[in-house]
Amino acid sequence: MSNRQKAATFDFLGIPHTLKTRAAPKPSGEPLEADVLRAVTDLLAVHPRVLFALRQNSGAASYQRADGTHAPLWMYKWIRSPEPITLPDVWGMLYTGRLFFFELKRPGWSKPTDDRERRQALFLDIVREKGAIAEFITDAEEINALLA
Numbered sequence: 183m184s185n186r187q188k189a190a191t192f193d194f195l196g197i198p199h200t201l202k203t204r205a206a207p208k209p210s211g212e213p214l215e216a217d218v219l220r221a222v223t224d225l226l227a228v229h230p231r232v233l234f235a236l237r238q239n240s241g242a243a244s245y246q247r248a249d250g251t252h253a254p255l256w257m258y259k260w261i262r263s264p265e266p267i268t269l270p271d272v273w274g275m276l277y278t279g280r281l282f283f284f285e286l287k288r289p290g291w292s293k294p295t296d297d298r299e300r301r302q303a304l305f306l307d308i309v310r311e312k313g314a315i316a317e318f319i320t321d322a323e324e325i326n327a328l329l330a
Contacts, residue, residue: 238272
């Protein structure tokens, strides 16, 4: 078994999961989440109302220690959270001081269907309740409307 096969990612609760390999492009030429990510990051990089924006990778990866065991390398780690939640793909601040959080999905996506997406929705609900702009995004133009 290769080191890549042994490597694991860890979710919010520290539960290991096998790494997924990058999906091959769809033969139909149908847009993917990666296409939405590119369009959104390009837009946020030049949007006149955006003070800063960050791309957040969720979860963690693992690395092999000198003794051969694997240990988590966290991309972020919650210190306090009201419930198990998952950070969105992109977040930042407008020049007005208002925060925004966007979870990016492939075009055609409509609603949360699994636990991870439900944790993402919960996070968006919590920060929206506190005054942030927080939405699932399937097209960069949705951000233009939200930040207008």
